[in-house]
Amino acid sequence: MLRIPTYTSSAIIADWIELYVIVEGKSISKSKLLSKILAQHNANDEAAVDSALSELERRARLYGAYSFYAVNGTVVSLSRTVKWRNHPEYVMCLIYSALGVVKTNDGGTKLFERLSAAALQTYLGGVVRILGHPASMSLKQQLTSLATECFEEIGLPPRTYDKDRGVDVVGWKPLQDGRSSQVFVLLQCAAGKHAATKKPIRQDHWSRFVLWGNRTIPGMSLPKTVSEGDWSKMTDEFDLILDRPRLLWLTETSNSHDIKLRQSIVRWCKEQL
Structure with missing residues (x-):
């Protein structure tokens, strides 16, 4: 289960949502995300989540036909059936962007x-x-x-x-x-x-x-x-x-x-x- 990282901006929340959807293969709603943030970080950050959803819509337009997710109102879900192992380059980028991997000796x-x-x-x-x-x-x-x-x-x-x-x-x-x-x-x-x-x-x-x-x-x-x-x-x-x-x-x-x-x-x- 992917834990939501400590975030300093709504962009990191958006990164995590992208990673969660493709790795877990599950959709996530605004209410579920708010519950996870409250449980893991003791914060009720609705404004940041709303901003993250808007950012995901912008990114989906940039990804175009290659976007792996779709934003439907307040729910983000896979736009098609995929296995993340077939698209590891994208997942690697998300890991660096969302989780902030700091190891320098792991070959990443x-x-x-x-x-x-x-x-x-x-x-x-x-x-x-x-x-x-x-x-x-x-x-x-x-x-x-x-x-x-x-x-x-x-x-x-x-x-x-x-x-x-x-x-x-x-x-x-x-x-x-x-x-x-x-x-x-x-x-x-x-x-x-x-x-x-x-x-x-x-x-x-x-x-x-x-x-x-x-x-x-x-x-x-x-x-x-x-x-x-x-x-x-x-x-x-x-x-x-x-x-x-x-x-x-x-x-x-x-x-x-x-x-x-x-x-x-x-x-x-x-x-x-």
Whole structure:
């Protein structure tokens, strides 16, 4: 039975409702939710629940045909018969967003990077590389390999304290004529404990490593659904945002899935639930 987490906003309540409906396979009414909150947190927070229901309606519009739930008045229920294990990418995003998993050594953040890379590849129809993978290669070796593969010139070698400078995945739309100047996305993945404190990608720093033939596109991937108020703020810093509705759409419309990745995400979700 999923316990309602300590919440600081109605968005977290909405996250929990999404998670409850798909994992438990049950509907939940406003009155039942209020009873659970009262029993678990000794609070009668009707205003927050009403706000959460309104937020779920907004999210359902963002999910479109891929929404797993429907809001009918004050009841939220599955919109179709599904097994969550067939959609573990969505459930992983909900776990991070609703339950706020803070473990850093359980492999979850690496799985989210791989999920984000797969979504970016579907979006671009191109090539992606996850920095830090394989672990046997140093950042310098990975950057050299990346520059060679992209027909770009390698710049200054990274210093010992540079690490990845906020970039987890590099994706691009390749052209096969052996020349530079292609579309590149530098993607930051923010799933873990310190997601809210992530700093914007410094493209001027990254242009020292690889001498790009054109301007790169800074992107952010995150498991939550960005609120309307935060959307405009994020677009000031990132040109491409892959939040949960977009990750869901890209995952569900992908022509191919990494079966081993999906199995790993299922195992991770089971451990968290």
